[in-house]
Amino acid sequence: LKRAPVPLPANLGDFVANRGAAIQLGKAFFWDMQTGGDGVQACASCHFQAGADTRSRNILNPGANGVFDTAVPDAMLTAASFPITTGDVAGSQGVIKRSFLGLLGPGDSCATVPDPVFNFHGVNVRQVTGRNTPSTVNAIFNFRSFWDGRANNVFNGVNPAGPTDPNATVLKVGAGGVPVAVQVRLRNASLASQAVGPPNNGVEMSCSGRRFPELGRKLLNLMPLGQQLVHPSDSILGGLSRAPNSGLNTTYGALIQAAFKPAWWNSGAVVDGFSVMEDNFSLYWGLSVMLYESTLVSDDTRVDRFLDGNRGALTAEEQLGMNVFTGKGRCDQCHGKAELTAATVSEASGDPLKGFFNTGVRPIADDAGDILQGNGFFKTPGLRNVELNGPYFHNGDKATLRQVVDFYDRGGDFRTRLTNGQVRPLGMTQGEKNALVAFMVALTDDRVRFEKAPFDHPSLDVPNGTNLPAVGAAGRSTPLGTFLGVNPFQP
Structure with a gap:
């Protein structure tokens, strides 16, 4: 993967003046809890471990039948809950159902709305997404993003829809500081398209009805990461840290001015009640978060070292697993090439x-x-660090890698004429199954396991999870664990 180019838009320079400043801005946006309508929910709240979400409480969505068959809402799941066979989904918890009234501070002014689905004894609990959270690590290689690919390869500056939304425009400052509505198109920017989806979504992060200009006004008047600690040795934000105090010693406005060309912010005009910087907040958000996530490339696993010529990097069992992966298991038919997924810019070729x-x-x-x-077609995920980011599949119904291997060994659970032909009974031995799991564990990058740069981060209060301390570039002293602490080899 070290030799795979990181795909970015060819016209990025028309928008971004300073890539380093844009990466700082993107990391602050991604981890800032003040983004959430409740003042707690950040992008990172669902992407905090190896780029994904490993919480076990309040993660059930009732699925297509609308009935909680596995457990009640807000339940704490255990290893015995998996594999899930009922149609329920192990998703990611968002926010309690509320409607947006106005800005108030870190948390918005919102009205509680009765939730007929996500409630326990009549009390609203956090809503849960209908799909499991994909990892942000190595996501920069995606041609389209989200499990269903709705984050278009072409970023329109406003929403995930790309050029399919002809009404999506941003403001460009022309002669005399007059802003003009223009369409923008940035190819190979599906992570920018993805990034602008959740922040104002009424399930994932916001009270229903908030828009990006309002989120812009909110954050432009708050200290970046004002509720969180940033480690002074943070690989991107360390120089801006106020440690031992919370927040950064700059403003979001200053970061935007440093990161983006003046044509996208330098005007005193007011359009529809908002400043140009507020109106263009989705543009800054999408591109800066994409650039931050472009640094989250995991390319130093033991498998990578083995393929680079270090024949001692893998055990005999792991090498057997690699042979199963590329042979009897046929895994590489969908999880091939350096990125270990066929859903990439390099593989798609448009x-x-x-x-x-x-x-x-x-x-x-x-x-x-x-x-x-x-x-029933879904994006093929990459597999690096898969040991750390269960549960697995788009519906999160498997808790261990061995459960995933058993699924493929029996040829899937709901085959139809539309099921990919590579998914059919494999007849693997127990030794081959264990070897395949061992190989996938060897796909973990220790920088991810120990949250070393670039995978370090600010502190984060995780709803219904373990609060995370700020971690600097040198990483943490203890390794990340698996989902529910279960052994990857457990059936």
Whole structure:
């Protein structure tokens, strides 16, 4: 993977003046809890461990039938809850259902709305997404993003829809400081398209009804990461840290001015009640978060070292597992090349359907998947650090890698004529199954395991989870564990 180019838009320089400043801005945006309508929910709240979400309480979505069959809302799941066979989804918890009234501070002024689904004895609990959280690590290689690919490869500056939304415009400052509404198109920017989806989503992060200009006004009047500690040796934000006090010693406005060319912010005009900087907040958000995530490339696993010529990097069992991966298991038919997924910019070569497959995880009626193809097709995820970011599949129904291997060994659970032909009974021995799991564990990068740069981060209060301390570039002293602490080899 070290030799795989990181795909970025060719016209990025038309927008970004200083890439380093944009990365600082993106990391602050990504980890800032003040983004949430409740003043707690950050992007990182669902991407805090190896780029994903490993919480076990309040993670159930009732799925297609609308009934909680596995456990009640807000339940704490255990290893005995998996694999989930009921159609329930192990997703990620968002926010309590509320409607946006106005800005108030770190937390917005919102009205509670009765939630007929996510409540326990009539009391609203946090809503849960209908799919499991994909990892942000190595996501920069995606051609399209989200499990269903709805984050377009082309960023329009406003929302995930790309050029399919002809009404998406941003403001460009022309002669005399007069802003003009323009369309923008940045190719190979699906992570920017993805990044602008959740912040104002009424399930994931916001009270329903808030828009990006309002989020911009909110954050432009708050200290960046004002509720959180930033380690003074943070690999990106350390020089801005106020440690031992919370926050950064700058403003979001200053970061935006440093990161972006003046044509995208330098005006005193007011448009529809908002400043140009407030109106263009989605543009800054998408591009800066994408650039931050472009640094989250995990390319130093023991498998990478083995392929680079270090024949002692893998044990005999792990090498057997690699042979199963590329041979009898046929895993590399979908998880091939350096990125270990076919759903990448390099593999797609402009084909938006590449790397999306029906693998027979659930009936098509449960979730149609890909917005372009339907038919239960989902984006193929990469596999580096997969040991650390369970549960697995788009519906989170498997808790261990061995459960995943058993699924593929039996040829899937809900095969149809649309299921990919590589998914069929494999007849693996117990030794081959264990070797395959061992190989996938060897795909963990120790920089991710110990949260060393660039995977270090500010502190984070995780709802219904363990609060994270600020971690600097040198990482943490103890390694990250698996989902529920279960052994990856456990059936």
